[in-house]
Amino acid sequence: MKKILEKRETGVFLILLLLCLGLSLYSPSFLSYTNIKNVLVNSVPVGIMAAGMTIVLITAGIDVSVASQMMFSATWLAIFSQNSSMANPVTVLILALVLGAITGAINGFLIAAFSIPPIIITLGTASIYRGIILVYTNGRWIMNIPKWFTALGKTYYNIPLPIIYAIIIFLITAWILRHTYFGRSVYAVGGNENAARYVGVNIKKTIFLTYFYSGLLCGFAGFVLDAILGNCQPSGSNGWEMNAIAAAVIGGTNILGGSGSVIGTVIGVAMMGVIENGLVVAHIPTYWQKLVYGLIIIATVTFDVLRRNYADSKKQMIEIDQEA
Amino acid sequence: MEKLRKRFTLHEMVLAGAFLLIFLIGACSNENFLSIRNILSLFQQMSEMGIMAMGLTIVIITGGMDLSAGTTMGLCAVTSGLCLTKGLGVVPSLIISLGVAVLCGVMNAVLVAIIRIPPMIATLGTQMFFLGVALVLSKGNSISGIPESFYFLGQAKIFGMPLQMLLLFGLAVFLIIMLKNTVTGQHIYALGNNMKAALFSGIRTTHVLFYSYIMCSVMCCIAGNIQVSRVATARADMGSAFLMTCISAVVLGGTSINGGNGGIVGTVVGIMIFAMIGNIMNLVGISSFWQQLATGSILVLVVVFNRMIEMQKYKVKSRKV
Amino acid sequence: MAGKVFLQMENISMTFPGIKALNNVRLDVREGEVHALMGENGAGKSTLIKILSGVQKPDVGSKILVDEKEVEFAGVSDSIKHGINAIHQDLSLFPNLSVAENIYLGRSKNGKVDWKECTKIAEEAIEVLGITMNVQEQLSNLSIAKQQLVAIARAISFKSRLLIMDEPTATLSFSEVRMLYSIIEKLKKQNIAILFISHKLDEVFEVSDRVTVLKDGEYVGCKDIKELDENSLVQMMVGRSVAYKALNDVSYAGDKILEVKNLSKRGNFKDISFALHKGEILALTGLVGAGRSETVKALFGLNPPDSGEIYLNGEKIDIKNVSQAIRNKIAFIPEDRHEEGLILEMSMKDNITLPILKRILTPFRFINRKEVDKLTENYVEKLSIRPSQIDKLARNFSGGNQQKIAVAKWLITKPDILIIDEPTHGVDIASKTEIHKLLKKLAKEGMAIIMVSSEWQEVFALSDRVLVMRHGRIVHEDDTATGNQELMMEKAILGGN
Structure with missing residues (x-):
């Protein structure tokens, strides 16, 4: 019990509950099924990307290309589903994962093989992936995604499919982080890279797999996005990478590496969805969002860094004889 | 050849080669490319980005990074846009806008130099924050109705040359001299090479970092105001698209993302290359989306290339041992 | 068994x-x-x-x-x-x-x-x-x-x-x-x-x-x-013989230049008091982690103490940062030349003149390049740094010459007090002797030197007086020439009585 209370996730969860409570008192429509469903469904693509981002951040890396990777996948899927006779739910899903695997593998290779700051590489590849789809589509929207495709994003028996997808992804990611050698290596690399080397963790392989997995999830997020929206705007979802980062950081993932959890990120995603919805409900313009998220990121990072600096300075102290 | 090798580094020669190559492609592909009008408009277009990239160069030489440069520009643009449309004069508006830039720089510097957050992370946070503030100030809209008295900055010509072009070169000369010939400049390089040794040499590292980040923000502010004046509107996301191209130009220009070396001349050449690519694409009628693709590819290629050379150097050295 | x-x-x-x-x-x-x-x-x-x-x-x-x-x-x-x-x-x-x-x-x-x-x-x-x-x-x-x-x-x-x-x-x-x-x-x-x-x-x-x-x-x-x-x-x-002969017997008859009283910092050092005279080499020795480097860094403004007083030429001074230390004519040559002493990717001349750039400006406040070259050449000759190419990157010099560049970098500030941390760590035997001779010469010219060293041989050969530190405190002080060397070692290693 004490352990649960100590976790940052718990605090964030409590704040989330309070927020929900306040909003439902302010406006009864907040608690309506439709509203909650909308909040959750709209958060799914970012949520899926945030799951991958969590793993990346735990290794002390970052991936600012996730939104571009997602749109890369979404655009090709939309085109494929409209034009190919082979298009069906299975092939589309496979293509989504393949596309995500390609973009993720490119990121992972460049970062792991050359040890270049990940933010620089992913900034570059973000612009490449986005550039490719923009050049191909000339920036035009792709409308009228086939019915069978959008059916995959609908609600059945009051259960929205996208939410199911998100839950599956969260469970898989949490399982990987908790129960696989790779998952534990992620924590090891982020916690103490040198020590990880001493216990035989293959650092480069771990880092490659991290970005590969993040790419895979982005590919899948593109699939979900198409299914939900029914159209695809190649230049869309700009800046969503920041939302994914913010969700993970709000949920307690340390941007300096070493700690974080999927459950925390889920809470973070929900929190962001609620804030967004709350602003609408409270008639506060949505542009306040970015300011709030920016402040939250700055504040949590500052806190983490100060804590680390304090621990470091304590470590360097020596024991002094009390009497001369 | 030998003489050339001695005088210039490999990177400088490659850069000059790339510049000439693109220049030739431009000259061959379209007869308008070499026209005075086109060249002047080329400079007009590249000034804003060039000024921002020069600011970034300083921060990157210190071993830092300012990912908030683009949104700083947007924030400053919105600020002066607001001031101007609220009836404030040109000079007070500019001063307030510069004041906001200094605040942005101070905020970045506090996070980086005092709290010691890795610069990329710190400025990633402020990037979002500044954008948020700009959006709130502008209520998410673009601000139009900029008074004509402000147009001089981005539209005036002196002896037929665009004012912002002169501003670009003026600032470039100032920064080149600052980096090469002043104590501050020398300290900036020292810091980027080895923060600890710099501290041990009596360099006030915190001061230098504050100077660098504030300088970068001020340059972004200048770029933002030029754009407001040129397009007669101000928007919060004005500079966001610039960031990538600017970082690419800095890196292409020979400044290492790890800090410690590089300079303004390389950055200006780098920006010129990107501007020419864009210009040629416009003239030939290739969609501007290719530019985005090209910018990203160049950034990745240059960073990987530099890194490979570095790894090669390191290998050779360790083999000698 | x-x-x-x-x-x-x-x-x-x-x-x-x-x-x-x-x-x-x-x-x-x-x-x-x-x-x-x-x-x-x-x-x-x-x-x-x-x-x-x-x-x-x-x-x-x-x-x-x-x-x-x-x-x-x-x-x-x-x-x-x-x-x-x-x-x-x-x-x-x-x-x-x-x-x-x-x-x-x-x-x-x-x-x-x-x-x-x-x-x-x-x-x-x-x-x-x-x-x-x-x-x-x-x-x-x-x-x-x-x-x-x-x-x-x-x-x-x-x-x-x-x-x-x-x-x-x-x-x-x-x-x-x-x-x-x-x-x-x-x-x-x-x-x-x-x-x-x-x-x-x-x-x-x-x-x-x-x-x-x-x-x-x-x-x-x-x-x-x-x-x-x-x-x-x-x-x-x-080593086999415990007694060493000093290079030459210099007495520290000079005036008292620095006095430290009850300097303390939590988790670093406690109640540090000593005096330093012109022309004297004072060795600060003890085991690693005894607080020696922490103490000298405090004198150089890198590790400001919590309490205690520092007197320079009888006047109480504050040293809160490196610039203040330099202004008070204190110089510090750190142990780790690669990480702390030199900027390897900069040229020898830029390294040597880095601490004094502010003193050699042209009327427009630009760096006086000619002066930079002249000063550097001056010290290259004085310390016989080889090769003598002043534009060469510091990285490309040998360990001994790098140490000389580090020394030159601080001599150029014309310090009254020179603090040097492990002067010959990672240096070959030939350069070792040269550096020892140089330190002796500087002391003879009136410079006061504090030398942190873990090498007994170096301590006994070079210093006039020894302070032994253990667990953040000074546990022993002695004249090198007349003192009991075995006792000093024992104090450092065993501590106490």
Whole structure:
């Protein structure tokens, strides 16, 4: 019990509950099924990307290309589903994962093989992936995604499919982080890279797999996005990478590496969805969002860094004889 | 050849080669490319980005990074846009806008130099924050109705040359001299090479970092105001698209993302290359989306290339041992 | 008592650029014994451990035998396979993970983690140590001593037969050290051998069965602890003859230039008081971690003290940052030239003139390049730095010349007080002598010098007076020429009475 209370996730969860409570008192429509469903469904693509981002951040890396990777996948899927006779739910899903695997593998290779700051590489590849789809589509929207495709994003028996997808992804990611050698290596690399080397963790392989997995999830997020929206705007979802980062950081993932959890990120995603919805409900313009998220990121990072600096300075102290 | 090798580094020669190559492609592909009008408009277009990239160069030489440069520009643009449309004069508006830039720089510097957050992370946070503030100030809209008295900055010509072009070169000369010939400049390089040794040499590292980040923000502010004046509107996301191209130009220009070396001349050449690519694409009628693709590819290629050379150097050295 | 030989190392040599870190060193460890490895700083202990744990590969011709069979350690996993586990001084643990996982990490079955097995292995390992600990606790919540136990538990969980402990007691309190001793006893009974690296004589006599001593990368000897007493062990470590002759006998008749009174900083040093005279070389010695570097860094504004007073020429001064120290004509040459002293990617002239750029400006406040060149050439000649190309990058000079550049960089500020931390660390013999001569010359010209050094030879040969530090305090002060050298060493190593 004490352990649960100590976790940052718990605090964030409590704040989330309070927020929900306040909003439902302010406006009864907040608690309506439709509203909650909308909040959750709209958060799914970012949520899926945030799951991958969590793993990346735990290794002390970052991936600012996730939104571009997602749109890369979404655009090709939309085109494929409209034009190919082979298009069906299975092939589309496979293509989504393949596309995500390609973009993720490119990121992972460049970062792991050359040890270049990940933010620089992913900034570059973000612009490449986005550039490719923009050049191909000339920036035009792709409308009228086939019915069978959008059916995959609908609600059945009051259960929205996208939410199911998100839950599956969260469970898989949490399982990987908790129960696989790779998952534990992620924590090891982020916690103490040198020590990880001493216990035989293959650092480069771990880092490659991290970005590969993040790419895979982005590919899948593109699939979900198409299914939900029914159209695809190649230049869309700009800046969503920041939302994914913010969700993970709000949920307690340390941007300096070493700690974080999927459950925390889920809470973070929900929190962001609620804030967004709350602003609408409270008639506060949505542009306040970015300011709030920016402040939250700055504040949590500052806190983490100060804590680390304090621990470091304590470590360097020596024991002094009390009497001369 | 030998003489050339001695005088210039490999990177400088490659850069000059790339510049000439693109220049030739431009000259061959379209007869308008070499026209005075086109060249002047080329400079007009590249000034804003060039000024921002020069600011970034300083921060990157210190071993830092300012990912908030683009949104700083947007924030400053919105600020002066607001001031101007609220009836404030040109000079007070500019001063307030510069004041906001200094605040942005101070905020970045506090996070980086005092709290010691890795610069990329710190400025990633402020990037979002500044954008948020700009959006709130502008209520998410673009601000139009900029008074004509402000147009001089981005539209005036002196002896037929665009004012912002002169501003670009003026600032470039100032920064080149600052980096090469002043104590501050020398300290900036020292810091980027080895923060600890710099501290041990009596360099006030915190001061230098504050100077660098504030300088970068001020340059972004200048770029933002030029754009407001040129397009007669101000928007919060004005500079966001610039960031990538600017970082690419800095890196292409020979400044290492790890800090410690590089300079303004390389950055200006780098920006010129990107501007020419864009210009040629416009003239030939290739969609501007290719530019985005090209910018990203160049950034990745240059960073990987530099890194490979570095790894090669390191290998050779360790083999000698 | 004496089990059969588990490990033999023969003809171990290790060459680094410009330096032979180990030269034909040998070591043998028997099953179930505690074998102490001793020597001064730079004697080659840590290199030997790195070879033994598979982090570094020795020169060709070196031989390692486990159970009398020759083996080769290509990586860390190889040495673990042979039952050799090292506990590094920094412990190499993961603060963000649980105790159990810290012990378990590195094992997996088909890429999966078996948490039940993880807990089981961890609890077993903890049990072997005979202690109780909640293995689900996050490591960063534990004290350093407990973290060390985790590191030991981790090592023995790999069915270790030889445990290397690098300065295990450096950060432990008295009672924690007791606990560590009892654990070592338990491990011995299970026939696990322990290679114990330590500076502390009392400790070595308490726990070890045999001692191997290294000096300057050479094997000095291996003796049964019963054959030794403290004096004879110190002699083995320091060298055959304990008495050294000073280079020349300078008396520090100069005026008092610096006086420090009751300087204290929490976790760094306490009640530091001493005086420094013009023309004097004052040695500050003691073991690593005694607070010497912390103290001199305080005098240079890098580590401002909590309390205490500093008087310069009789006037009370404040030194809160480096610029203030420089203004007060204090210079500091750090130990680690690569990390702290020089900016390797900058030219020699830029390095040398970096601290005084503000003093050589043209009327427009630009750097006076001509003056930069002139000053640099001046010092190149004065210190005979070779090669004399002032535009050459600092990286491309030899270790000795790099040290000279570092010295020049600070002489150029014309200091009254020069602080130098381990002046000849990592420098070849020829440059060593040159640097010693230079320091003597500077002192003769009236400069006051504080020299931090762990090398007794250097201390006795160079200094006029010695301050011995231990655990953050000055425990002894003596004249080098007239003082009792053995007593000084004893004070540093043994402390107390």
